Amino acid sequence: MRTAAVIGTGLIGTSAALALTRRGISVHLEDTDQDAARTAASLGAGTTEPADGPVDLAVIAVPPALVGKVLADCQRRGLARCYTDVASVKAGPRGEIAALGLDTVHYIGSHPMAGRERSGPLAATADLFEGRPWVLTPTADTDTETLNAALELVALCGAMPIVMDAADHDRAVALVSHAPQLLSSLVAARLEHAEETAVRLSGQGVRDVTRIAASNPAMWIDILSANAGVVADVLDDLAVDLAETVAALRALQAADEGTRREGAAGIEAVMRRGNTGQARIPGKHGAPPTRYETVTVVLGDQPGELGRLFGEVGALGVNIEDVTIEHSTGQQVGHVQLAVAPVAARGLAAGLRERGWGVRA
């Protein structure tokens, strides 16, 4: 692939465009919102100038309900040799494309399983898709050139291609993406009118569970409208589990010991099922989940402290696999949690202590 077009320069379109330009592809950016396209271009994601002729691949990164309409417009203009979209649902857009009588030989549906709770080009990063699954949903119509162009896009973005049927995809994401989004929103919604004294105690647990509750409602109405029945089925099953959990909690308050024991067994079952489910979530590149150890460093709230810490961790020869920063309310310090390989954790904690950092290992 040498040339590409990205239609819709929000979070996903701009992230893909950044990844492609970094690999030397000429990317042409389009968005009905001129500011979004210009911002993406200023970030180095490509040019807002139209291409001279058809590009090798057009990536349609607009809200799911607009995929059919935008593909129709692109094909009418002869924008590209091959087309893909990145919408979070696949069966709905495919149905619309068929109903509009569009060219389905040079189109393939796709969905990168990576994103953020923020929208727009300024939230984009070139490495957003690295090591993530990227679903492709070819049909009997899809020609080889189009499948190959999509595979090349996935490879250039550092993602892992997974070929699936559109309906299977939608069922899978109901479980691993759409229901979790609603549950995150529901947990965060409990905070809407909560006492300030309670909310200010928020630690990492509630932050982890509610990060995606900051997502864009308009986009999610679109996504959920195209997968409502399957997501409702997942939530129906969850409602049964929730009712059982409430019953177990009530039992824990009972006067007789037998009922209390039953309650404890119910809660233990929930926790153990959760442990098992969580352990099945793959690590990057589809590898088995990697266990890291956390070294927590107390950081003074001064400019440059984080950079200095990362520099010292590097000097100790330790790779940071993940990092989380927690600010303590009303204090001038933060807690930086460094996830590192278990073999490196002890040495890192000792090395940082020697260098004067406050460390909790």
Ligand SMILES: NC(=O)c1ccc[n+]([C@@H]2O[C@H](COP(=O)([O-])OP(=O)(O)OC[C@H]3O[C@@H](n4cnc5c(N)ncnc54)[C@H](O)[C@@H]3O)[C@@H](O)[C@H]2O)c1
């Ligand atoms: N946000 C995520 O985490 C995520 C992850 C994977 C896939 N997706 C999918 O990617 C697509 C884009 O999502 P996003 O998060 O980048 O949204 P976004 O709101 O950041 O960007 C969407 C962009 O599309 C533009 N747009 C709307 N109508 C258009 C049209 N007719 N022509 C050209 N541009 C148009 C908007 O102006 C906006 O800039 C959606 O289909 C979404 O389901 C999102």
Ligand SMILES: O=C(O)C(=O)C[C@]1(C(=O)O)C=C[C@@H](O)C=C1
């Ligand atoms: O991590 C996030 O913030 C996301 O929004 C990611 C996420 C997901 O549920 O995994 C959300 C919707 C997309 O269709 C794909 C990815």
